Amino acid sequence: MDKWRLRPCPMASLIASLLVIAWLLCQPCLTFFVQGTRIAQVPAYAGLPFTIRFLHSVQKTPVWENLQVEQDGTLTLLSTRYQSFGVGLPFLESEGDFHKEGDYFVFDHMNRHFPQLTLRTGVGTRLTLSVAGREYRLYEAYPPGTRVDIVVLPLWRLAFWRPQGR
Secondary structure (H helix, E strand, O other): OHHHOOOOOHHHHHHHHHHHHHHHHOOEEEEEEEOOEEEEEEEOOOOOEEEEEEEOOOOOOEEEEEEEEOOOOOEEEEEEEEOOOOOOOOOOHHHOEEEEEOOEEEEEOOOEEEOOEEEEOOOOOOOEEEEOOEEEEHHHHOOOOOEEEEEEEEHHHOOOOOOOOO
8 A cells, every 4th residue: 555655756846846936937027117226016917007197297287198018018008198288298190099088188099019118207297107006106205307117027037127228
């Protein structure tokens, strides 16, 4: 009877553990960096939505840019919502489907793709990032001109990633 009993195999346990660790380290994360320091990360998956909210520096009205993570780790701007027309705000018919919702103008189906995003905090712009039910009010924590990078990376690369072009 004893010869049929399963015996633990340390090598199999080690290999299984290493495979699980390797799998975890390859999982993509949507990550926010401020001045090269990671301030937030969430597991990324195709369709993960996030929002960039700010006050337009000229118009002084709120703007919401709604984005999502794609399967290949790129970021897609899906829509922009804002209160008034002005410099830097979309207005061309070719940029998406335009409609009005109450006091807001909305451009849907913009489908602008980015490998990563680099933003800067500004005077009075109230730059805020929202993802997975959390809100990051960068304007409260960082002075104007602070660099903010948004990128999707596998977990193992987070320790080595540095922003390009300061």
